[in-house]
Amino acid sequence: MTTTIRLQRETFDAGAEAAAIARGRTDVGAVVAFTGICRGEEDGQPIAALTLEHYPGMAEAEIARHVAEAQRRWPLLGVTVIHRFGRIEPGDNIVLVVTASSHRQAAFAAAEFLMDYLKTRAPFWKQVESAAGTVWVAAKETDDAAAERWTKSAGREAAE
Amino acid sequence: MRTLRLVYFAWVRERIGKAEEEVVPPASVGTVGDLMRWLAQRGEEYAHAFENPRVIRAAVDRSHARPDATIAGAREIAFFPPMTGG
Numbered sequence: 001m002t003t004t005i006r007l008q009r010e011t012f013d014a015g016a017e018a019a020a021i022a023r024g025r026t027d028v029g030a031v032v033a034f035t036g037i038c039r040g041e042e043d044g045q046p047i048a049a050l051t052l053e054h055y056p057g058m059a060e061a062e063i064a065r066h067v068a069e070a071q072r073r074w075p076l077l078g079v080t081v082i083h084r085f086g087r088i089e090p091g092d093n094i095v096l097v098v099t100a101s102s103h104r105q106a107a108f109a110a111a112e113f114l115m116d117y118l119k120t121r122a123p124f125w126k127q128v129e130s131a132a133g134t135v136w137v138a139a140k141e142t143d144d145a146a147a148e149r150w151t152k153s154a155g156r157e158a159a160e
Numbered sequence: 161m162r163t164l165r166l167v168y169f170a171w172v173r174e175r176i177g178k179a180e181e182e183v184v185p186p187a188s189v190g191t192v193g194d195l196m197r198w199l200a201q202r203g204e205e206y207a208h209a210f211e212n213p214r215v216i217r218a219a220v221d222r223s224h225a226r227p228d229a230t231i232a233g234a235r236e237i238a239f240f241p242p243m244t245g246g
Contacts (some may be wrong), residue, residue, distance in 0.1 A: 025234035052245070055167070062224075119246035120242075122243060125169060
Protein backbone atom coordinates (compact mmCIF):
# COMPACT_ATOMS: atom_id res chain seq x y z
CA MET A 1 0.00 0.00 0.00
CA THR A 2 1.21 3.50 -0.74
CA THR A 3 0.97 5.83 2.26
CA THR A 4 1.51 9.57 2.21
CA ILE A 5 1.29 11.62 5.41
CA ARG A 6 2.09 15.31 5.30
CA LEU A 7 1.75 18.09 7.85
CA GLN A 8 2.16 21.46 6.24
CA ARG A 9 1.46 25.15 6.54
CA GLU A 10 0.54 25.63 2.87
CA THR A 11 -2.71 24.51 1.24
CA PHE A 12 -3.14 21.40 -0.94
CA ASP A 13 -4.85 20.43 -4.17
CA ALA A 14 -7.43 17.77 -3.25
CA GLY A 15 -8.10 16.85 -6.88
CA ALA A 16 -4.43 16.39 -7.69
CA GLU A 17 -3.89 14.23 -4.58
CA ALA A 18 -6.91 12.04 -5.45
CA ALA A 19 -5.64 11.61 -9.01
CA ALA A 20 -2.10 10.81 -7.85
CA ILE A 21 -3.14 7.90 -5.64
CA ALA A 22 -4.44 5.86 -8.60
CA ARG A 23 -2.05 7.07 -11.29
CA GLY A 24 -0.29 4.36 -13.24
CA ARG A 25 -2.14 1.44 -11.66
CA THR A 26 -5.18 -0.62 -12.67
CA ASP A 27 -6.04 -2.37 -9.39
CA VAL A 28 -7.71 0.71 -7.89
CA GLY A 29 -11.46 0.69 -8.42
CA ALA A 30 -12.47 3.33 -5.88
CA VAL A 31 -10.97 6.54 -4.57
CA VAL A 32 -12.66 8.52 -1.79
CA ALA A 33 -11.39 12.02 -1.02
CA PHE A 34 -12.61 13.99 2.01
CA THR A 35 -11.65 17.64 2.41
CA GLY A 36 -12.27 19.51 5.66
CA ILE A 37 -12.70 23.25 5.05
CA CYS A 38 -12.66 26.20 7.42
CA ARG A 39 -16.23 27.51 7.92
CA GLY A 40 -16.94 31.23 8.11
CA GLU A 41 -18.80 30.88 11.37
CA GLU A 42 -18.52 29.00 14.64
CA ASP A 43 -21.58 28.59 16.89
CA GLY A 44 -23.47 31.09 14.76
CA GLN A 45 -20.83 33.83 15.07
CA PRO A 46 -18.68 34.98 12.13
CA ILE A 47 -14.98 34.15 12.47
CA ALA A 48 -11.88 35.75 10.94
CA ALA A 49 -9.67 32.65 10.95
CA LEU A 50 -8.68 29.42 12.67
CA THR A 51 -5.17 28.84 13.94
CA LEU A 52 -4.13 25.21 14.25
CA GLU A 53 -1.42 24.26 16.72
CA HIS A 54 0.08 20.77 16.56
CA TYR A 55 2.58 18.56 18.33
CA PRO A 56 5.35 17.96 15.77
CA GLY A 57 6.65 14.41 15.86
CA MET A 58 3.65 13.00 17.68
CA ALA A 59 1.14 14.21 15.07
CA GLU A 60 2.86 12.28 12.27
CA ALA A 61 3.29 9.20 14.48
CA GLU A 62 -0.33 9.23 15.64
CA ILE A 63 -1.68 9.60 12.09
CA ALA A 64 0.62 6.77 10.94
CA ARG A 65 -0.72 4.52 13.72
CA HIS A 66 -4.30 5.13 12.55
CA VAL A 67 -3.42 4.61 8.90
CA ALA A 68 -1.85 1.27 9.88
CA GLU A 69 -5.02 0.38 11.81
CA ALA A 70 -7.19 1.28 8.79
CA GLN A 71 -4.98 -0.95 6.66
CA ARG A 72 -5.56 -3.85 9.09
CA ARG A 73 -9.34 -3.36 8.90
CA TRP A 74 -9.86 -2.80 5.18
CA PRO A 75 -8.15 -3.94 1.96
CA LEU A 76 -6.65 -0.56 1.07
CA LEU A 77 -4.36 0.16 -1.86
CA GLY A 78 -3.43 3.69 -0.87
CA VAL A 79 -3.95 6.33 1.80
CA THR A 80 -3.04 10.02 1.76
CA VAL A 81 -3.51 12.24 4.80
CA ILE A 82 -2.59 15.92 4.69
CA HIS A 83 -3.24 18.12 7.73
CA ARG A 84 -2.47 21.82 7.73
CA PHE A 85 -1.32 23.89 10.68
CA GLY A 86 -0.97 27.63 11.25
CA ARG A 87 -3.52 30.31 10.36
CA ILE A 88 -6.35 29.23 8.06
CA GLU A 89 -9.07 31.57 6.77
CA PRO A 90 -12.71 30.71 6.00
CA GLY A 91 -13.01 28.82 2.72
CA ASP A 92 -9.49 27.43 2.95
CA ASN A 93 -8.63 23.74 3.24
CA ILE A 94 -7.74 22.25 6.64
CA VAL A 95 -7.43 18.50 6.16
CA LEU A 96 -7.47 15.91 3.38
CA VAL A 97 -8.00 12.17 3.60
CA VAL A 98 -7.80 10.12 0.40
CA THR A 99 -8.34 6.36 0.42
CA ALA A 100 -8.02 3.96 -2.49
CA SER A 101 -9.27 0.40 -2.72
CA SER A 102 -10.56 -2.09 -5.27
CA HIS A 103 -14.13 -1.47 -4.13
CA ARG A 104 -15.99 1.51 -2.75
CA GLN A 105 -17.06 0.11 0.64
CA ALA A 106 -13.52 -0.14 1.98
CA ALA A 107 -12.58 3.29 0.61
CA PHE A 108 -15.64 5.01 2.13
CA ALA A 109 -15.35 3.27 5.51
CA ALA A 110 -11.60 3.82 5.87
CA ALA A 111 -11.91 7.53 5.02
CA GLU A 112 -14.62 8.00 7.65
CA PHE A 113 -12.64 5.99 10.22
CA LEU A 114 -9.53 8.10 9.64
CA MET A 115 -11.43 11.39 9.88
CA ASP A 116 -13.17 10.34 13.11
CA TYR A 117 -9.81 9.49 14.66
CA LEU A 118 -8.08 12.63 13.38
CA LYS A 119 -10.75 14.68 15.15
CA THR A 120 -10.22 13.11 18.56
CA ARG A 121 -6.74 11.52 18.67
CA ALA A 122 -4.41 13.49 16.43
CA PRO A 123 -2.62 16.16 18.49
CA PHE A 124 -4.02 19.31 16.86
CA TRP A 125 -5.80 22.20 18.58
CA LYS A 126 -7.95 24.83 16.91
CA GLN A 127 -8.12 28.42 18.09
CA VAL A 128 -10.87 30.66 16.70
CA GLU A 129 -10.08 34.26 15.87
CA SER A 130 -13.09 36.61 15.74
CA ALA A 131 -14.09 40.19 16.54
CA ALA A 132 -14.47 39.08 20.17
CA GLY A 133 -10.83 37.92 20.37
CA THR A 134 -9.32 34.45 20.30
CA VAL A 135 -10.68 31.34 21.98
CA TRP A 136 -9.65 27.68 21.96
CA VAL A 137 -12.25 25.36 20.42
CA ALA A 138 -13.69 22.93 22.98
CA ALA A 139 -13.72 19.24 22.09
CA LYS A 140 -17.14 18.00 21.01
CA GLU A 141 -18.77 14.98 22.61
CA THR A 142 -20.26 14.12 19.22
CA ASP A 143 -16.72 13.74 17.85
CA ASP A 144 -15.79 11.42 20.73
CA ALA A 145 -18.92 9.37 20.05
CA ALA A 146 -18.07 9.20 16.34
CA ALA A 147 -14.59 7.81 17.11
CA GLU A 148 -15.95 5.49 19.82
CA ARG A 149 -18.31 3.65 17.45
CA TRP A 150 -15.31 2.21 15.58
CA THR A 151 -14.17 0.60 18.84
CA LYS A 152 -17.57 -0.94 19.42
CA SER A 153 -17.84 -2.26 15.87
CA ALA A 154 -14.32 -3.72 15.76
CA GLY A 155 -15.50 -7.26 16.47
CA ARG A 156 -18.30 -7.10 13.94
CA GLU A 157 -16.03 -5.87 11.16
CA ALA A 158 -13.46 -8.52 11.89
CA ALA A 159 -16.19 -11.13 11.48
CA GLU A 160 -17.37 -9.79 8.13
CA MET B 161 18.11 11.94 39.33
CA ARG B 162 16.32 11.80 35.98
CA THR B 163 15.63 14.81 33.81
CA LEU B 164 12.27 14.92 32.04
CA ARG B 165 11.46 17.13 29.11
CA LEU B 166 7.93 18.54 29.43
CA VAL B 167 6.04 20.07 26.52
CA TYR B 168 2.74 21.93 26.69
CA PHE B 169 0.18 22.80 24.04
CA ALA B 170 -2.81 25.10 23.46
CA TRP B 171 -4.32 26.59 26.64
CA VAL B 172 -2.15 24.42 28.88
CA ARG B 173 0.88 26.12 27.30
CA GLU B 174 -0.74 29.56 27.65
CA ARG B 175 -1.64 29.06 31.32
CA ILE B 176 1.82 27.78 32.27
CA GLY B 177 3.43 30.50 30.19
CA LYS B 178 5.98 28.32 28.45
CA ALA B 179 6.01 25.74 25.67
CA GLU B 180 8.59 23.40 27.17
CA GLU B 181 10.94 22.93 30.10
CA GLU B 182 13.13 20.36 31.79
CA VAL B 183 12.31 19.16 35.29
CA VAL B 184 13.72 16.66 37.79
CA PRO B 185 10.74 15.29 39.75
CA PRO B 186 11.28 13.42 43.02
CA ALA B 187 11.41 9.62 42.93
CA SER B 188 7.91 9.43 44.45
CA VAL B 189 6.48 10.72 41.15
CA GLY B 190 5.85 7.46 39.30
CA THR B 191 2.88 8.05 37.00
CA VAL B 192 1.46 10.68 34.67
CA GLY B 193 -1.14 11.52 37.36
CA ASP B 194 1.58 11.90 40.01
CA LEU B 195 3.45 14.24 37.69
CA MET B 196 0.33 16.40 37.18
CA ARG B 197 -0.19 16.65 40.95
CA TRP B 198 3.47 17.49 41.50
CA LEU B 199 3.42 20.17 38.78
CA ALA B 200 0.16 21.67 40.09
CA GLN B 201 1.87 22.70 43.32
CA ARG B 202 4.83 24.39 41.62
CA GLY B 203 3.08 27.76 41.35
CA GLU B 204 -0.10 29.63 40.52
CA GLU B 205 0.28 29.22 36.75
CA TYR B 206 0.66 25.44 37.12
CA ALA B 207 -2.23 25.23 39.58
CA HIS B 208 -4.37 27.09 37.04
CA ALA B 209 -3.33 24.81 34.16
CA PHE B 210 -3.96 21.62 36.14
CA GLU B 211 -6.99 22.81 38.16
CA ASN B 212 -9.18 20.19 36.46
CA PRO B 213 -6.89 17.21 35.75
CA ARG B 214 -9.73 15.27 34.14
CA VAL B 215 -9.71 17.56 31.10
CA ILE B 216 -5.94 17.32 30.62
CA ARG B 217 -4.62 14.78 28.15
CA ALA B 218 -1.06 13.44 28.25
CA ALA B 219 1.44 11.75 26.00
CA VAL B 220 4.52 9.82 27.09
CA ASP B 221 7.24 9.81 24.46
CA ARG B 222 4.69 10.88 21.85
CA SER B 223 2.05 8.22 22.54
CA HIS B 224 -1.24 8.91 24.32
CA ALA B 225 -1.06 7.93 28.01
CA ARG B 226 -3.62 7.68 30.79
CA PRO B 227 -3.06 9.16 34.29
CA ASP B 228 -2.07 5.75 35.68
CA ALA B 229 0.62 5.24 33.01
CA THR B 230 4.16 4.94 34.34
CA ILE B 231 6.75 7.57 33.52
CA ALA B 232 9.65 5.25 34.28
CA GLY B 233 12.21 5.58 31.51
CA ALA B 234 10.24 8.36 29.79
CA ARG B 235 12.12 11.22 28.14
CA GLU B 236 9.37 13.54 26.91
CA ILE B 237 5.97 14.04 28.48
CA ALA B 238 3.33 16.30 26.95
CA PHE B 239 0.24 17.85 28.50
CA PHE B 240 -2.57 19.34 26.42
CA PRO B 241 -6.36 19.81 26.24
CA PRO B 242 -8.62 17.35 24.40
CA MET B 243 -7.71 17.44 20.72
CA THR B 244 -9.70 19.41 18.15
CA GLY B 245 -8.04 18.65 14.83
CA GLY B 246 -9.54 17.44 11.58
